[in-house]
Amino acid sequence: MSRPRHWDPEGARHGGTPTYPWRMAPAGYFTRRQLRAKGLRPGGQDVAAQIMWRSRFGGTRPAYLYRLDRAKPVRPMTPAKAAALAKANTARRTCPTCGRDAGYVLPAHLGTCLTCADHTALAA
Incomplete structure (x- = not known):
């Protein structure tokens, strides 16, 4: 074998x-x-x-x-670490064009929420 x-x-x-x-x-x-x-x-x-x-x-x-x-x-989550993580996740969901929280992580290849990306595509 x-x-x-x-x-x-x-x-x-x-x-x-x-x-x-x-x-x-x-x-x-x-x-x-x-x-x-x-x-x-x-x-x-x-x-x-x-x-x-x-x-x-x-x-x-x-x-x-x-x-x-x-x-x-595993090291326990501290309040400061939890706050920093929440802030970072909010930044990943906030559209730089319209300033709204999209409710999902923005696609990196678009850089904006899907609504703003659709408006940009229609305008072009």
Whole structure:
């Protein structure tokens, strides 16, 4: 029986980083997103391993893994951080042309709300 393509637990082929195929990482290793779902963060630790898989667009894609036993709790949201985040999100929703809150994040390629973009297109 042959080994899967990305099986390299010693990291000999991938710069010293242990590498596993999709869904074959050992227990105790998690991605950033998986840690976040558990209320944890990597906490400054280096990448402990990676999983790799073949992308449908060609080539390979990695996902970096961190050790659960070295993870730290997520820092709590402070009132100042919450206010800054709310202000930034409001700025992303406010149209620079008409000054209204569009209720959605403005498309970057338009730079305005859809109503103002339609009026600009009709005027041209």
